[in-house]
Amino acid sequence: MKKIVLTGAAGRLGSYLREPLTKLCDTLVSTDIAEDIGTPYPGETYMQADLASLDDMLRVLEGAEMVVHFGAFVDEGPFEELLGPNFIGAYNVWEAAHRHGLRRVVYASSIHAVGMYPKTECIGTDVPHRPDTFYGLAKCFAEDLGRMYWEKRGLESVHLRILSCAQVNNARALGSWLSYDDLIQLVTRSIDTPVTGFSVVYGVSNNDRAPVDNSKAAFLGYRPKDNAEVFAEQVLAATDPLDPQDPGHMCHGGPFAAVELGNSGLATMNVIDDRKTT
Numbered sequence: 001m002k003k004i005v006l007t008g009a010a011g012r013l014g015s016y017l018r019e020p021l022t023k024l025c026d027t028l029v030s031t032d033i034a035e036d037i038g039t040p041y042p043g044e045t046y047m048q049a050d051l052a053s054l055d056d057m058l059r060v061l062e063g064a065e066m067v068v069h070f071g072a073f074v075d076e077g078p079f080e081e082l083l084g085p086n087f088i089g090a091y092n093v094w095e096a097a098h099r100h101g102l103r104r105v106v107y108a109s110s111i112h113a114v115g116m117y118p119k120t121e122c123i124g125t126d127v128p129h130r131p132d133t134f135y136g137l138a139k140c141f142a143e144d145l146g147r148m149y150w151e152k153r154g155l156e157s158v159h160l161r162i163l164s165c166a167q168v169n170n171a172r173a174l175g176s177w178l179s180y181d182d183l184i185q186l187v188t189r190s191i192d193t194p195v196t197g198f199s200v201v202y203g204v205s206n207n208d209r210a211p212v213d214n215s216k217a218a219f220l221g222y223r224p225k226d227n228a229e230v231f232a233e234q235v236l237a238a239t240d241p242l243d244p245q246d247p248g249h250m251c252h253g254g255p256f257a258a259v260e261l262g263n264s265g266l267a268t269m270n271v272i273d274d275r276k277t278t
């Protein structure tokens, strides 16, 4: 492939994807609203751009075959704060991809698109949307946008409903963890699978306690290698009894299922910022 674009390249997940993506194309164009992302890898160039600007997305996506769309406001917040980067940003990426004739969008969706399902229900990739927040609603919007651009305009998309791609430091993560290595495999399969149409797959490692079912996305060949069970003894020993009536423990969305709409879900989550630097 000649050119792949990565949005959200300055972010934590983007920082782990940049180098492997350079191996899949002649030129990786990394983009973010941030001023810079450190030293580029061989084969990588950086373009600063705002997802909320269609002109910016048209400029960045020109000549590309695929876009790996990871840029977003990554938390629950007031609708107005999410509107530009997450809702309009998704439209701009798909619309620019369509106008430039790209083949595929690989999109960082989220478990929060279906976060209100109880965790006692193992959900498949085809359950109806059940967002837990405005943030999750934006992921639903982008998934529906992706389906519509596939059905009406033939633009493929793979929607990675990532559960939690961060260090395992709480009981929920024993089921929801996606390791960085498995994230890289998932994105790679989403790119190198010859035909994907519109697809949804959960971004989760091979955890004994994974609460979701990827069997309908088996054709992608994603076979995660890591298992959060190696952290179970230590994490459970440090966990106080949990309130089973708390949606933050009961639902797939975790703390996002419990917060008031518009209030931060990350505030209580102690996500460790271990992004890779160059």
Ligand SMILES: NC(=O)c1ccc[n+]([C@@H]2O[C@H](COP(=O)([O-])OP(=O)(O)OC[C@H]3O[C@@H](n4cnc5c(N)ncnc54)[C@H](O)[C@@H]3O)[C@@H](O)[C@H]2O)c1
Binding pocket: 007, 008, 009, 010, 011, 012, 013, 014, 031, 032, 033, 034, 049, 050, 051, 052, 069, 070, 071, 072, 073, 074, 084, 085, 089, 108, 109, 110, 111, 161, 162, 163, 164, 165, 166
């Ligand atoms: N980290 C997780 O566990 C997780 C779980 C589910 C989904 N996701 C999704 O994965 C993606 C990456 O998440 P992350 O954890 O790396 O988050 P992050 O906040 O570290 O990265 C997001 C990046 O998007 C950029 N961005 C924000 N607004 C922008 C705009 N208007 N224009 C251009 N760029 C903009 C930010 O500058 C940031 O670098 C997001 O789409 C997120 O919703 C992450």
